[in-house]
Amino acid sequence: MKDLAELVGTFARIGFLTPAPGTWGSAAAIPVFWALNEAGGFGLVAFATVVVCIAGLWATRIMTAGATLGSDEHDPSEIVIDEVAGQWIALWPVAFGAQMMGVESAALWPGYLAGFILFRLFDIWKPGPVGKADARGDAVGVMLDDVIAGIMAAICVVILAGLAHGVLM
Template sequence: MRLKHNLNIGRQWNIMPDWRGLAATCLGLGHSPFAPGTAGSSGALVLVWVIIAYGGTQGGYALLAIAILLYPTGRSLAEWAEQEWGDDPGRFVLDEVAGYLLGAAIVWLATASSPDVTELVALFVLFRAFDILKPWPISRLEELKGGDGVMLDDVAAGILAAVVLLLLPILF
């Protein structure tokens, strides 16, 4: 008589973290029950503060490099996230991170000095406003399909926020 062994008893546990989910949600910030995009952007703000504190004079270039590297990564992860979570899922916040980091890099490099707290907060408010309100041409970019549509509207919001922040002292 042959005994049948079933080693597949109960729930299987996976001890490997979901790296794509962690990256797409910016280490879980995208799971915030209130304004996940703002939570993801605040993670980017903290990263900028760390780079200001420890990045030296080349911090603006570091931010630019990170933002540039996040684009293809975010584009690929956005396509995965849309398959997993639906169209332009709110918990996917890597686009907000890339957009804010790009805006901070532009401000830093255009002024040749690291942004102060007031500039970082003003950039944050402008970025979130442009990301939420989506004025033209940001609204057109969001209509693109796939990862580009998810990423480019936030990249444009970061660029527009930086340009407005840089123009404010000139205009007023």
């Protein structure tokens, strides 16, 4: 069971890449997101994100079992499934926008780029609620801080898209 948890938690061992395993995990999440979106649209990526969150919580609990609450051991750098979940949430506006416009999501590549950069920024910087979630020091906090960072990035992607398309001018 621990081997399966490691496979899930490290996103098929991507989390062992250095330096910056979280950035590697976020980057690796993008082509998987794109493939899911092309296969089933926004509904499939939303469903897959929920599955990744649940599987990530399970894997994180197993991989951090016995870690001292609040220690660095509670969120080992090789666990990147939380980055996958957060990155996918950050890209939800791209999938939804592409579906609503009836275009391939790759046509919205600036949204992919903005989602990636903004998610990494919020995940590293940990402003407000992201930092509060991270401070929990448990498996829920490991997943939750990235989910919140993803939501914040998604909101910014929507705002940037509105500005780019003249909706907010």
